[in-house]
Amino acid sequence: xxxxxxxxxxxxxxxxxxxxxxxxxxxxxxxxxxxxxxxxxxxxxxxxxxxxxxxxxxxxxxxxxxxxxxxxxxxxxxxxxxxxxxxxxxxxxxxxxxxxxxxxxxxxxxxxxxxxxxxxxxxxxxxxxxxxxxxxxxxxxxxxxxxxxxxxxxxxxxxxxxxxxxxxxxxxxxxxxxxxxxxxxxxxxxxxxxxxxxxxxxxxxxxxxxxxxxxxxxxxxxxxxxxxxxxxxxxxxxxxxxxxxxxxxxxxxxxxxxxxxxxxxxxxxxxxx
Amino acid sequence: xxxxxxxxxxxxxxxxxxxxxxxxxxxxxxxxxxxxxxxxxxxxxxxxxxxxxxxxxxxxxxxxxxxxxxxxxxxxxxxxxxxxxxxxxxxxxxxxxxxxxxxxxxxxxxxxxxxxxxxxxxxxxxxxxxxxxxxxxxxxxxxxxxxxxxxxxxxxxxxxxxxxxxxxxxxxxxxxxxxxxxxxxxxxxxxxxxxxxxxxxxxxxxxxxxxxxxxxxxxxxxxxxxxxxxxxxxxxxxxxxxxxxxxxxxxxxxxxxxxxxxxxxxxxxxxxxxxxxxxxxxxxxxxxx
Ligand SMILES: Nc1ncnc2c1ncn2[C@@H]1O[C@H](COP(=O)(O)OP(=O)(O)O)[C@@H](O)[C@H]1O
Ligand SMILES: [Mg+2]
Numbered sequence: 250x251x252x253x254x255x256x257x258x259x260x261x262x263x264x265x266x267x268x269x270x271x272x273x274x275x276x277x278x279x280x281x282x283x284x285x286x287x288x289x290x291x292x293x294x295x296x297x298x299x300x301x302x303x304x305x306x307x308x309x310x311x312x313x314x315x316x317x318x319x320x321x322x323x324x325x326x327x328x329x330x331x332x333x334x335x336x337x338x339x340x341x342x343x344x345x346x347x348x349x350x351x352x353x354x355x356x357x358x359x360x361x362x363x364x365x366x367x368x369x370x371x372x373x374x375x376x377x378x379x380x381x382x383x384x385x386x387x388x389x390x391x392x393x394x395x396x397x398x399x400x401x402x403x404x405x406x407x408x409x410x411x412x413x414x415x416x417x418x419x420x421x422x423x424x425x426x427x428x429x430x431x432x433x434x435x436x437x438x439x440x441x442x443x444x445x446x447x448x449x450x451x452x453x454x455x456x457x458x459x460x461x462x463x464x465x466x467x468x469x470x471x472x473x474x475x476x477x478x479x480x481x482x483x484x485x486x487x488x489x490x491x492x493x494x495x496x497x498x499x500x501x502x503x504x505x506x507x508x509x510x511x512x513x514x515x516x517x518x519x520x521x522x
Numbered sequence: 523x524x525x526x527x528x529x530x531x532x533x534x535x536x537x538x539x540x541x542x543x544x545x546x547x548x549x550x551x552x553x554x555x556x557x558x559x560x561x562x563x564x565x566x567x568x569x570x571x572x573x574x575x576x577x578x579x580x581x582x583x584x585x586x587x588x589x590x591x592x593x594x595x596x597x598x599x600x601x602x603x604x605x606x607x608x609x610x611x612x613x614x615x616x617x618x619x620x621x622x623x624x625x626x627x628x629x630x631x632x633x634x635x636x637x638x639x640x641x642x643x644x645x646x647x648x649x650x651x652x653x654x655x656x657x658x659x660x661x662x663x664x665x666x667x668x669x670x671x672x673x674x675x676x677x678x679x680x681x682x683x684x685x686x687x688x689x690x691x692x693x694x695x696x697x698x699x700x701x702x703x704x705x706x707x708x709x710x711x712x713x714x715x716x717x718x719x720x721x722x723x724x725x726x727x728x729x730x731x732x733x734x735x736x737x738x739x740x741x742x743x744x745x746x747x748x749x750x751x752x753x754x755x756x757x758x759x760x761x762x763x764x765x766x767x768x769x770x771x772x773x774x775x776x777x778x779x780x781x782x783x784x785x786x787x788x789x790x791x792x793x794x795x796x797x798x799x800x801x802x803x804x805x806x807x808x809x810x811x
Contacts, residue, residue, distance in 0.1 A: 317539075433579050434618040437610040438679060439602060439634030456630065459620035463665070 262385050267312040268498065269383040274392025276499040280506040281379040287510040288371055296516040297367060303509055304371045304378075313382045318374055329369055336362035386418035395493060408484025416472070424465065431460050524552035524588070525687055525719045526576055526608070531585035533571050545571040547743045549585070553687075558713060558720040560730035563740030564765045569723045570613060572740065573689050576721065577608035606635050609685030613692045613723075615676030619664040624655065624675050627664050631683040642682075649682035652715075653708045670701040677705065681712055688712065689721040694729060706733050731755070731769045731790035739766065752788045771795045 291300050342357030394411035435456045442453050528551045535543040546568040561569050574580040578594050578601045587594040621627035632642045653674040694702040713720050737754040739746040741764045758768040769790045789795050
């Protein structure tokens with residue numbers, strides 16, 4: 250399990266110095282949305298080719314090792330396989346390429362499945378490269394808070410939500426580390442998390458979960474007291490140490506991504522065959 | 523004979539990621555059977571990593587760990603057996619208590635060993651005795667005890683497995699003087715009764731000088747020096763350079779020595795100092811020892 254926890258690269262920040270790292274988090278959230286919408290607009294071989302090239306370029310520019318990006322796919326393996334199978338067997342078309350009893354596979358189904366897999370992989374890669382890998386969690390929540398600020402007008406406690414998110418994000422690594430420590434300690438007392446049936450394995454988790462909950466509550470308590478001691482009383486009148494300012498780079502990024510969308514729409518119009 | 527031997531052991535955390543961190547580097551150390559060894563070093567010098575390598579929780583990135591002369595990570599050795607034989611008490615072990623009663627928490631280790639009920643009960647009571655846990659406390663919930671008591675329960679939980687090697691990572695961190703000496707007293711008692719090899723990680727030179735025969739000094743993931751207390755404390759200037767200190771009483775006696783009154787150089791505990799200062803005072807000055 251310790252290994253498993255480490256393998257979830259989704260939502261893991263990789264410090265770096267690339268242009269993507271330097272882009273304003275507000276803009277990054279917007280361009281991520283632009284990117285995702287473009288993905289769903291793409292139809293046909295040409296536009297998918299553009300998507301692939303663009304996504305690949307994005308990975309190169311971000312400086313994130315390809316190996317790390319690919320490792321992120323593992324978590325989605327099941328969903329990808331599931332969608333692929335569903336599409337292959339249930340899509341009806343005109344060109345039958347395989348038939349066995351009640352199983353019928355059409356060429357359209359295969360094409361559709363391939364596109365679907367590409368779309369899912371790009372979705373995962375794009376959003377993690379644009380957001381999780383290149384944006385620190387704190388910058389990300391700040392960006393979200395700023396983008397959602399208009400909701401304050403209709404009395405949505407945006408700041409409180411973002412504070413909750415910041416705290417949750419802040420404590421995820423701490424909790425993972427703590428889980429690791431508790432697991433090691435129980436292993437030192439002979440705990441075995443990897444053998445036996447499902448009931449035995451579930452039971453083996455008790456010695457981890459109880460200390461983990463106890464310490465999570467203790468931490469929450471201490472944090473609340475510490476925040477009160479520093480006079481935290483919600484969002485009203487709070488200012489930030491570093492203010493977000495739009496830079497030329499942010500505008501350029503936005504333009505590049507808009508061009509990408511335009512490119513896809515254009516290529517959709519051209520038919521190859 | 524060497525009980526545990528490290529041959530060129532290195533360990534790297536988060537290998538092959540941007541967070542890669544070399545925690546210990548090329549360590550060669552042999553821990554003698556029956557000895558009591560102190561490990562000391564600055565925070566982050568790799569002490570906790572080292573002790574986890576010693577009981578097989580971490581497999582070294584390179585190098586070999588020999589337990590009783592056999593490779594710990596060889597295919598045929600069962601790591602779980604090693605962990606029962608090399609008991610490790612983590613730093614702040616009180617955060618790992620989880621059972622409903624103190625008794626069943628101490629019994630968790632022995633139960634995992636597959637012992638029968640009578641034997642488990644006997645071991646729980648023995649371990650409780652080593653750690654000074656009264657019978658009345660055994661039936662209580664571990665969560666209603668004081669921090670010091672919880673610590674003792676957690677240590678008893680490892681002693682109940684009667685390991686041949688007992689390793690404790692900063693067992694006395696954050697305790698009051700009484701709590702400290704209770705814990706160390708319990709460890710010495712355990713060692714006396716079972717003849718176990720003991721390794722104690724500590725920040726306090728005083729504690730190490732008082733309870734250990736050998737000292738392993740770590741600095742930046744490497745072994746700075748390893749040997750008897752006398753040999754190590756002689757290098758006090760170099761120790762200071764890596765941010766460590768010799769026991770205060772030894773420093774005091776050295777200062778006094780510089781002023782012209784020389785005592786035995788190898789005095790590191792208050793008790794020894796007392797025994798050599800008092801005759802000096804009674805003798806009305808002059809040269810001691
Ligand atoms: N789980 C871990 N992941 C990554 N780095 C770690 C981990 N545990 C310890 N380290 C790093 O390894 C080094 C040695 O740590 P540690 O063995 O805990 O030292 P000590 O116990 O002497 O304070 C430190 O620099 C620490 O930051
Ligand atoms: Mg440590």
